[in-house]
Amino acid sequence: MYEHDVVVVGAGGAGLRAAIAAQEAGADVAMVSKLHPVRSHTGAAEGGINAALRDADSWQDHAYDTMKGSDYLGDAPAVEALCQESPEEVIRLEHWGMPFSREDDGRVSQRPFGGLSFPRTTYAGAETGHQMLHTMYEQVVKRGITVYDEWHVMDLAVTDEDDPAERTCHGVVAYDIQSGEISGFRAENGVILATGGMGQVFDHTTNAVANTGDGVAMAYRAGVPMEDMEFIQFHPTTLPSTGVLISEGVRGEGGILYNSEGERFMFEHGYANNDGELASRDVVSRAELTEVNEGRGIEDEYVHLDMRHLGEERILDRLENILHLAEDFEGADGLTEPMPVKPGQHYAMGGIETNEFGETVIDGLYAAGECACASVHGANRLGGNALPELIVFGKRAGRHAAGEEMGEAEIETGRSGNWQPADYEFGVEVGETGGSGTAAADGGAVVSDAESVLGAAVDRAQERVDELLSRKGRNHAEIRSAVQETMTANVNVFREEGRLEETLADLREAREAYKDVAVSDPSRTFNTDLIHTIETRNILDLAEALTMGALAREEFRGAHWRKEHQERKDEDWLKHTLISWNDGEPELWYKPVVLEGENKTYEPKSRSY
Amino acid sequence: MSTQIPKQTEESSETEAETQPASKGEERRAEKRRRAAERREQRQEEEAEKAAADESTVELKVFRYDPQVEGKQEPRFDTFHVPFTKGMTVLDALMYARDTYDSSLTFRHSCRQAVCGSDAMFVNGGQKLACKTQISDLEEPVRVEPLPHAEVTKDLVVDMEHFYEQMEAVEPYFQTDEYPDGELEEQRQDRANREKIKMSTRCIWCGACMSSCNIAAGDNEYLGPAAINKAYRFAMDEREGEEMKQKRLEIIEQEHGVWRCQTQFSCTEVCPKDIPLTEHIQELKREAVKNNLKFW
Ligand SMILES: Cc1cc2nc3c(=O)[nH]c(=O)nc-3n(C[C@H](O)[C@H](O)[C@H](O)COP(=O)(O)OP(=O)(O)OC[C@H]3O[C@@H](n4cnc5c(N)ncnc54)[C@H](O)[C@@H]3O)c2cc1C
């Protein structure tokens, strides 16, 4: 067993920032990550970090834009924290040596991004995430923070009181990929989940293979509700064959979208008469698919993104990385031809329910970064708003977990305040099917001392691994791809009731199949078959919750479009969707969105661009 | 879920003895499972045969080794036939082989877009990132091996510890004493200076350069191209100031530093991020000489 004050799970942007903050607040911190930190998917972010740095700009404007972009499903205390603290956090990165792109006067450059009223997206070429990730890892090396890399966290060690709000998290259980050893990591003060996105729920995604939503699934099964899972951002410009992202920076610099008839459809077909290509991502994604569905796509699949008119010099200066990506992954030369693009899964707005300090309803359990839902992005994230979320909320969670006094949170977690039960009947059974999977925390006497809770969690994980390794059964890969296919086909940018219900049935079948899953590689050394099999279970739980949320939310808000419900319904739906695992019988409920900010209330307006 | 399993290792039959006797329903399901598994195996065999006969497949010869698994302790090459699709990379082909034929085939990968640096391997005799290498650019059969000059952990996975240690030996973090006054005030850096360090900041820690370097192969303590490039990134960054630059030059001038490099350019040739490593090393040598002259 390993012991630390604070254990951070995941070493992408959010995890690294959390670890640094916790250490600065005096805690003994360890990071546990299934990938070496520099392999984390934060490194793939291209476009930039929003921060109101300049005199002509203000955090209030940033907050207004973010709220509008969120389609009024962001919680004001979280949104305002993001916008107030992003400037100092960005400058801190600069002070840590991050190589930002520069203006002639030597100050950091900013560029326009979709949905922003001011060009406030700070960037480092088209490789902002790479530079941010490496800069923060350098600080972790400098500070000598312990990193357990290539350790896959399998489960949380949480007490098993009936009410999740009374539970406590004492640590995590992790599997050493190198040696096959399973070990407990005791966290005296707190565990911070920073496990990133869940793009692998879909088959066409900009996310990495490792983005399997592990943290969200683990927290869910431990009793923390998943919030707003139906809100998935599909990025309008991904390369058709791989899902590799072509940054919004291309459109920010002036790139233009054309259909097969050479029309600039964002304007010519009236999708966004003011902002055109720079309208919010969901608007552009739906516009593209509509073009394709109406027969104006190229090869019935994609549209063109043209940046040739920007000129070689500007492209090389600001978007060089895009040229490499288009060339290496699609065989297209962005200097001489338009690049093929189509929408792909990109970002999960929803995730682990937290307040503005990253606290979950379980004592000692925090979440930050893409896996968390505070909620900053509500129904739709603006480009350039995720990276600041990592540093602002990573820092907040790190400090809070280390015991720093931060005042009373305004966002409530769990079933407190004005929560309301949902009366939605799903046609298909959801939740645990019995058989393998992590046992629900139920039965028996309540064990609450940290050592026994951790010990029991280690034993459960060991049993599970032994079982998966020793029995015969089917390989997880076909189950995973079945899930990804149905999700991509039916829970896409266009959603309709019948197909969502079919998806739940498909997922039920996949769950049944998963009961027979086994790992055929018997090795204890670097058994990726085992790791992927464990991840697939997480993918299943997340896909189901996502589809449940998509069915229940009978309105069209932000990224969530419903065929039968074509408008935003503020009377009924200014509320978050929450799904609790409830020991294997998922339960849906709601809580109101918080639109009251520090000095003002954000009045829902129509989201036109 | 026990009795139907055809072959058992000793270990697993032990755990079995503790499980409850199976109910009728469970037995039926287990029977179904067994049949499904058989069908799957059969399908895989068929697919493999079909693939082997098909023109539009790629033949991969992949290095296999596992210190723990019987039959894999002696390194060997396995052949996989993978249906070719346009734009297919070496990584795509490996993933297909793993998900279709042999789930124990092991390699690191994550981003699929040449930024995480996980999947540097030895492909047809050269260090490459598998995700960035198009099958159509390669001679067949495609030979895939782990990075040379590194200890093999299993199949295509090598131990990266030594590489990380070298990276961390050069104080790879920004250091300066002179920050602007205001907390919201950034340090100024002119465009030319940012341009100067730009290429050096692109390193993704893939280890290809180190693996290709003869000197590193002979001198285990040699910092290697990537670590020296990291030092270059800071030494040339004017925001750190002159004093730090002195310190940086001292670090890279140590016994196993820049002077070991014999300008063979192998690192520069393999770097997937096109970093002019040899040039950077040469420039540091020149800086070091200039610097030493100053103190004479
Ligand atoms: C291609 C792309 C481009 C983007 N561009 C931008 C942009 O320009 N601007 C912007 O604001 N946002 C952008 N985003 C979004 C943003 O980059 C991500 O939301 C963000 O980087 C996620 O960071 P994270 O720290 O939460 O997770 P990640 O960086 O994904 O890190 C997750 C970490 O968790 C670890 N982990 C996961 N599961 C486990 C487990 N079971 N056990 C142990 N460790 C585990 C992993 O090893 C990893 O270290 C982009 C996203 C993508 C995919």
Ligand code: SF4
């Ligand atoms: S310098 Fe190039 S080859 Fe070497 S580790 Fe960095 S990216 Fe890889």
Ligand code: FES
């Ligand atoms: S998979 Fe990330 S670099 Fe190849």
